[in-house]
Amino acid sequence: MQFRNKMILSFFIVISLTAIIMGYSYYRIMSRELEASTLQGLEKMTEQTVDTLNLHFKTISNTGYSYFSDTSLQKFLDGPPNFDNEQYYRNKLASQKVQNPLISFIAITRMDGTQLSSYYYYNSSVKAKLDQEQAKLDKKALEMDGFPFWSVSFTTISTTVTPVQSVSYIQLLKRITMNAQRPIGYIKIDMDPGVLDKILLGLQTNDGSKYYIADHTGHIIYTQNKAEIGKSIAKSPLFTAYKRAQKSNQYVNFRFENQSKTFIGYYERLNVGDWIVIGSVPLGQVLQKVDTFRNTLIIIAMISFLSAMLLASLIAAGVTRPLKELNKKMKQVEMGDLGATIQVKGNDELSTIQHSFNKMTSEISTLISKVYETELLKKEAEIKALQTQINPHFLYNTLSTIDSISSIDGDERVSYICIALGSMLRYNLNGGSLATVQEEVTHLDQYLSIYQIRFAKLFAYQIDVEPGIEDLILPKFLIQPLVENAIIHGLEQKVGFKSVHVTIGSLDEARLKIIVEDNGVGMDSAMIELFHRKLSNTSDIVSRQSSSRTMIGLANVFRRIQMYYDSDPQVEIDSRPGVGTRIYFVLPKQTAGGDDANEGTHR
Numbered sequence: 058m059q060f061r062n063k064m065i066l067s068f069f070i071v072i073s074l075t076a077i078i079m080g081y082s083y084y085r086i087m088s089r090e091l092e093a094s095t096l097q098g099l100e101k102m103t104e105q106t107v108d109t110l111n112l113h114f115k116t117i118s119n120t121g122y123s124y125f126s127d128t129s130l131q132k133f134l135d136g137p138p139n140f141d142n143e144q145y146y147r148n149k150l151a152s153q154k155v156q157n158p159l160i161s162f163i164a165i166t167r168m169d170g171t172q173l174s175s176y177y178y179y180n181s182s183v184k185a186k187l188d189q190e191q192a193k194l195d196k197k198a199l200e201m202d203g204f205p206f207w208s209v210s211f212t213t214i215s216t217t218v219t220p221v222q223s224v225s226y227i228q229l230l231k232r233i234t235m236n237a238q239r240p241i242g243y244i245k246i247d248m249d250p251g252v253l254d255k256i257l258l259g260l261q262t263n264d265g266s267k268y269y270i271a272d273h274t275g276h277i278i279y280t281q282n283k284a285e286i287g288k289s290i291a292k293s294p295l296f297t298a299y300k301r302a303q304k305s306n307q308y309v310n311f312r313f314e315n316q317s318k319t320f321i322g323y324y325e326r327l328n329v330g331d332w333i334v335i336g337s338v339p340l341g342q343v344l345q346k347v348d349t350f351r352n353t354l355i356i357i358a359m360i361s362f363l364s365a366m367l368l369a370s371l372i373a374a375g376v377t378r379p380l381k382e383l384n385k386k387m388k389q390v391e392m393g394d395l396g397a398t399i400q401v402k403g404n405d406e407l408s409t410i411q412h413s414f415n416k417m418t419s420e421i422s423t424l425i426s427k428v429y430e431t432e433l434l435k436k437e438a439e440i441k442a443l444q445t446q447i448n449p450h451f452l453y454n455t456l457s458t459i460d461s462i463s464s465i466d467g468d469e470r471v472s473y474i475c476i477a478l479g480s481m482l483r484y485n486l487n488g489g490s491l492a493t494v495q496e497e498v499t500h501l502d503q504y505l506s507i508y509q510i511r512f513a514k515l516f517a518y519q520i521d522v523e524p525g526i527e528d529l530i531l532p533k534f535l536i537q538p539l540v541e542n543a544i545i546h547g548l549e550q551k552v553g554f555k556s557v558h559v560t561i562g563s564l565d566e567a568r569l570k571i572i573v574e575d576n577g578v579g580m581d582s583a584m585i586e587l588f589h590r591k592l593s594n595t596s597d598i599v600s601r602q603s604s605s606r607t608m609i610g611l612a613n614v615f616r617r618i619q620m621y622y623d624s625d626p627q628v629e630i631d632s633r634p635g636v637g638t639r640i641y642f643v644l645p646k647q648t649a650g651g652d653d654a655n656e657g658t659h660r
Contacts (some may be wrong), residue, residue, distance in 0.1 A: 059246040064376065068369035080358050088347045095343050100310055102260060107325035107334050108388040109256055113159050114207070114226075114329050117246050120157065121205060121226045124165065124244050134167055134241040143173060150175045161249040166195060167242045170305070186220055187211060195243045203238075207329045209278055209286060212247035222286045223250040224270075224279055227286060243537060254278055262335055267295075268336030270291075270327070278332055295337050298322050309418060344439070379407040382413060390418055417546075456513045470510050477503040485534075493525040493649070494561060501537050505557065508544055516548070516555045523562035529569065530647045532621050536561075538613050539573045539640055547577020547638055569646050574639045580632040588630055602658045611640070618644065 124130055126471040131140045146165065154160050154175035164174035172191075190211055203227035213222035226246040231238045253270075253504035255406055257280070260268040275291030290296045298313035299322060311312070311322045319340040324333050341348075382399055389397035397418060399411045459474055484492075484500050491502075505518040540557055548555040560572040580588075592615050618626040622645055 064373040065366070065369055068373070069366065072369070076358050076362060079556055080354060084351060084354055087350055088344075091346045091350060092344060095346060096321065097311060098344070099321070099338060101546060103323045103325050103334065103336070106256055106260055106268075110253075110334065111328045113252065113256075114327070116157070117159055117226050117248060120153065120160070120163075121228050121244055121246050125203075125205075125228055125230055128167070131230070131232045131241060134230060135239075138171070146173050159249055159252055160246055161214050161251075162245075162247040163241055164191070164245050166191065166245070168240060168567070175353070176398065181219055183213065185381055187213075191245065194227045194245060195224070198227045198243050199240065201229060203229045203231055207332070210245070210247060212250070214249065214251065221250055222279075222283055224248045224253065249305050250279075254281055257281055266336065266338040266342065268334065270278045270332055270334055271296075273331040273333070295320070295322055295335065299324050300333055303533045314338075376407075379411065383407075383411060390421075396422070419505070433487060454529065455500045458507065474507055474510060477507055483493065491530050491532045491534055493527060494522065494529050495530060497536055498522055498527075498561070499532050500534075501540060501559065512555060515553070518557040518559070520559045521561070525561060526561065526569065526646075528649060530649055531644070532617050535617065536571060536573065539611065543573060543575040543577060543638065543640075549574070549578070552577045563646075564643055567646055570641065571644065572639065572641050574637065576637040579628075579634045579636050579638055585630050585632055592628065602627075614642075618642075 105137070111162050122156075130146065133139065133146065148164065150173060154163055161265055166172045194210060195207060195290075197208070205226060208225055208227060209222055210225040210227075212223045213220055214227065225248065226244075228244050229240055230242040230244055232241045257268050257270075260266065267280075268283075269280045269290065269451040270289060272278060275289045275293075275296045277285050277288050277290060279286060294315040296311050298311050302311035302322070303324075313320055313322060320337040321340055321343055322335070322337045326333050341549055386397040386399050401411045401415070402410050459471060459478075481500060481503050502520060505520075509516050509518065536559060540559065542636050544555075544559055548557070554576075556576050558572075558574040560574075562570055564570040588611065592612065615626060615628065618624075627643040629641040630638070631641070
């Protein structure tokens with residue numbers, strides 16, 4: 058991924074996380090506040106509606122009680138019919154109806170059925186229906202013995218002669234004296250259904266909300282849909298949830314599910330009998346403000362996000378433009394064009410890097426010729442220096458052995474050691490840095506035979522060479538340093554029998570394997586890990602080991618393989634404390650002509 062895209066992606070992640078966390082937190086807080094305020098508003102509206110209904114019911118009740126307590130009316134109804142009095146009370150009832158907009162019809166009925174009303178029904182069918190209902194209500198009023206009650210009844214309004222359902226106040230009228238009370242008539246006051254419609258209209262909307270005036274059994278007393286008046290909602294989800302909420306916590310609002318939708322239910326008790334105002338509003342309407350707020354917040358967030366990303370893109374482009382130019386010039390240098398330079402503008406950190414790049418290319422161009430001229434000489438000198446690091450230590454031990462034997466008595470072993478040492482020195486001083494496998498094995502055999510004389514019966518060695526590889530070419534002293542390392546650091550510290558086993562053979566058609574094994578004191582895993590880590594920087598090891606020769610053999614071999622074959626050797630070290638050490642490495646096969654045995658590549 059380009060650096061510019063990484064910067065934009067970083068801006069994207071930071072801005073997104075910030076916007077999501079802040080937006081979600083703000084949305085949660087505001088949604089709860091909006092939902093709570095909306096619910097409180099609906100609850101308040103329900104309470105106001107109930108208060109208005111209670112006030113209207115009380116007004117009508119007071120009107121009915123004024124007639125119940127009117128002694129003149131009692132005397133009139135208790136006495137014989139009188140035309141003047143009848144005309145007076147008819148006019149009074151008509152005037153009462155006109156003055157009080159809550160009343161649609163008011164009637165006073167004698168016990169013999171004679172009725173005085175606010176107006177007269179001329180339609181015989183309407184009058185018969187109303188009289189029939191009046192008889193039922195009068196019978197119930199007689200049973201109530203003077204206690205008023207409210208009931209659903211038919212009434213008429215001025216705009217039509219068709220009876221419509223409304224709510225009526227009914228009470229038995231009595232003649233009250235010092236000695237007795239006796240029934241003298243009935244009063245019935247019908248509430249104007251238009252008033253009830255206006256009151257419920259403030260609650261009921263076209264979004265699915267419904268409100269009813271109902272009794273405690275669920276029978277509908279009044280609603281805007283007149284066809285539902287008298288029906289029961291006792292088994293509806295609304296009334297079931299109301300009964301459950303009423304029993305559990307007496308909350309004014311409650312929630313319920315109906316047809317996979319959630320509704321908020323409300324109820325308030327009326328001061329009329331066991332009536333309640335009950336209704337429901339879809340939760341979607343309650344959360345409408347929340348949804349609107351959410352959508353607005355999303356739009357604002359998207360606009361802000363796009364603006365921020367555009368600004369981030371411009372900033373990233375300004376930052377990465379110099380880096381792109383630097384990358385372009387670096388690729389030119391990588392392809393060998395050391396004359397590539399950058400025009401430096403400004404004095405910020407990127408300008409400093411550009412200036413350093415120009416300086417670097419100039420210095421590289423100046424130094425490369427010197428490096429090229431001295432590289433071959435330096436490599437040859439380094440190879441010779443590495444080869445000579447092994448000889449002093451071996452020569453010192455060999456001379457010590459000769460001295461020890463000679464001091465005891467003359468022995469043929471002294472002659473053998475001198476002959477072997479002379480052959481080894483001639484092999485070392487013989488020109489060239491390469492030798493055949495056979496020459497290297499002969500040199501190694503002479504070296505180990507001297508150590509066998511030194512350790513007598515406590516030391517043995519074995520060299521196994523696969524037939525057919527004797528003429529392959531190796532760097533001189535490639536195996537002997539590893540064997541010397543095994544003897545000095547593995548076998549000399551061991552008590553008891555000591556042995557070294559060298560194996561040279563083909564790994565495949567193109568590679569040669571060399572294995573050096575000993576039964577010495579071995580190394581722990583920490584030391585092996587240290588060897589591997591230091592072998593990754595053998596030039597540093599060799600330069601710092603002038604006084605310490607702990608790893609000189611292995612480092613010498615590793616470094617010379619790097620130089621001769623231009624590649625790192627495959628080296629494996631397997632060692633266990635008290636058991637011994639096994640060093641295994643792989644080399645390309647090379648013939649005497651300097652060609653690879655498989656590919657014929659000149660090195």
